[in-house]
């Protein structure tokens with residue numbers, strides 16, 4: 103008898119689990135509450151689809167912070183190299199950018215997703231869209247659909263329901279109460295890789311929102327992040343900000359404001375800056391002098407003025423951060439199904455024959471390809487465990 107699997111959630115984690123399970127001979131049905139699959143994956147493609155990262159494994163693992171020991175076996179079972187090879191098999195040749203990040207050459211998700219769905223179709227994976235999982239009724243999975251409620255009683259269930267950022271793309275965190283009702287421990291969902299609020303003056307905000315601070319360093323509490331930071335109407339966002347987002351979020355959670363230390367010239371020493379600024383200003387305006395001496399852009403000059411920092415402080419500009427952007431506007435989600443609630447094959451301890459994978463698990467990581475990599479790796483790992491359990 104062919105064993106059946108229900109995969110709930112048609113994001114990258116769910117689709118990868120469906121691929122491995124169906125290739126292993128299971129009859130797989132994928133359910134999703136949305137009318138089409140992979141909406142967040144497609145959105146990630148708008149930013150180039152950073153699939154993974156090429157850095158050394160020992161450094162790579164550290165990106166997952168306290169969850170690294172839990173994720174290590176999964177990342178080892180399906181590492182970055184396996185992910186890029188898999189993408190190649192779908193016609194998505196990859197390249198490694200100067201930062202070490204790995205992208206498909208097409209810099210978008212849609213061609214890869216099209217080829218992937220064709221493969222799943224060939225492997226006879228069934229899709230049930232507009233099916234919102236509402237929990238269990240007895241042993242059966244219950245779904246709400248526009249045509250009424252339906253149930254399914256598969257041999258194995260894989261939950262791949264995502265986090266709760268950008269809820270209009272499908273993952274809205276509604277599953278947390280469904281699992282808590284079953285006694286599954288859930289670490290509260292929180293924003294990860296989000297922007298932070300800085301109370302810019304109206305003049306500064308109007309003139310500079312949407313402009314990037316290039317190649318800066320941000321420091322907070324002994325942590326440092328290099329990269330770009332974008333000025334927004336509400337404050338700051340972008341790669342360097344996201345890299346510090348977990349520590350900033352946790353510091354803000356204790357109440358009050360925090361001060362972020364911005365270095366506009368991380369590649370110059372304070373001494374080099376002092377020497378350049380000691381040249382005579384001549385007839386130049388201050389902005390012109392700063393442009394010529396240390397290459398300050400109009401945005402950077404105005405940022406000095408906005409924060410009241412003297413020109414010789416451009417390696418340490420204090421920015422008062424008053425809050426974090428909410429989960430709905432974050433790139434990803436921290437918190438989720440606790441690893442204590444899972445066995446070492448990602449099977450829920452309290453709910454029989456049910457596994458959880460992807461962003462709904464309790465891990466977080468910065469942007470840089472670490473998010474998709476962990477989603478794919480947990481999916482492959484759990485699916486292989488299911489196949490070997492069935493075979494034994």
Ligand SMILES: Cc1cc2nc3c(=O)[nH]c(=O)nc-3n(C[C@H](O)[C@H](O)[C@H](O)COP(=O)(O)OP(=O)(O)OC[C@H]3O[C@@H](n4cnc5c(N)ncnc54)[C@H](O)[C@@H]3O)c2cc1C
Pocket residue numbers: 110111112113114115116133134135136139140141142143145146147149150151152153154233234235236262263264265267268271272273274275276277432433434459460461462470471472473474475477
């Ligand atoms: C703007 C943006 C850019 C990003 N860029 C990158 C990037 O470049 N690199 C990177 O590594 N990561 C990136 N990410 C993060 C990455 O897209 C996610 O980590 C990844 O999609 C999570 O995969 P998942 O399969 O676990 O969940 P999701 O992709 O969120 O899929 C979960 C699915 O479950 C469905 N679902 C939820 N609840 C139910 C229910 N009750 N019933 C039925 N279906 C349900 C949802 O509709 C959804 O389709 C980006 C995210 C955003 C928002």
